[in-house]
Amino acid sequence: MDDDQRELASAVGTTLRTARLDADLTLNELAKRTGLSQPFLSQAENGRSLPSLINLHRVAQALGTTAHAILERSARIPTTLVEARVSRSFEVSPGATVRFCAPGGRTMQPNEVTAAARTCADSSTVHPGEEFVYVVEGQVRIEVDGEEPYLLAAGDTLYYPATVPHRWFNDSDEQARFLMVSSPPGF
Template sequence: MLVRDVAVQVTGHDEIDRGTEATDLAVSLGLAIRTARKASRLTLSELARRTGLSQSFLSQAENGHTVPSVLNLHAIARALGTTAHELLSHTEDEVTLSRVDAGVVFEASPGATMRRCARRGGAMAANEITAGPGVAAESATEHPGEEFVYVLEGSLDVEVGAATYRLGAGDVVYYSATVRHRWFNSADVPCRFLITSTPPF
């Protein structure tokens, strides 16, 4: 089964800078995927079989012509024995600055976007999600480590195991990420929230 994928979106005011940032990301991510695939001694066809993505799409991603959605990037990373965070971490600067009105935005789920809040490799990953009304994470997930969700605007339901927590602006839920979890916006207005995971997955 092939998984739908989308190209990267870019936000910001300067069209040239936006294009440059998106191109740089696509090229560096493509190189990281190719390097990890070769280190794993996998062919493109083997990676396609493991991820459910087409071989032609994976080739385009490796060549820097497209950027996988968040869901598919996680699938690629798992197949390569690494994490999406590691593949995306193309800088080891001591400090990275992410301006609110600039940067690369990924599809988190249909109807939801994700802005990475840190580009460097490290012990944690922080991402800002904006989810439209009625939008949910595509699937529940579980992974090593811990995670917390902080709601910035709107309201959000977070399902952790058998319990569901309704969060409003300023509310935080903290849980073991080894427990199956999923978020969904059941309200009729958008929700914006921060997810921080350690270690990043």
């Protein structure tokens, strides 16, 4: 194997091992389900061999997933630096801007929102996945699914399903700055 194949074999092996452990299977149980040998599966998990696409499909099926999903999870995620001094911000509502902290296709979308005093999101939003909020400075009130609003101060966090209506407000006389991380991306 060349360097690229070794790197791929290692990444696929790690993904296979994680998926097998998540499925609560031993190597022997996986071998029985796939018809592949336990030593072969062990070599694949340890990155010493790269399964053919057909064998990867057999293993993926036994783990309740697809070969495509395993390869997708095994793809190397590029490291991306977004410097604050050169990043761009976009207005999301009057007096509030958002800065995308990790551009490109990602499995999560971190955004920094800066909200002037007495501002709010234009309206409630709903999207697939989950959302995490971390307040960096100021105070933010967040309404989630019509429940009693959550008042967050600097250092506070809130995690909720993004599939229900949610909206943020800065009711104070001070600027607020907070991170909103959506997974999968919601913007």
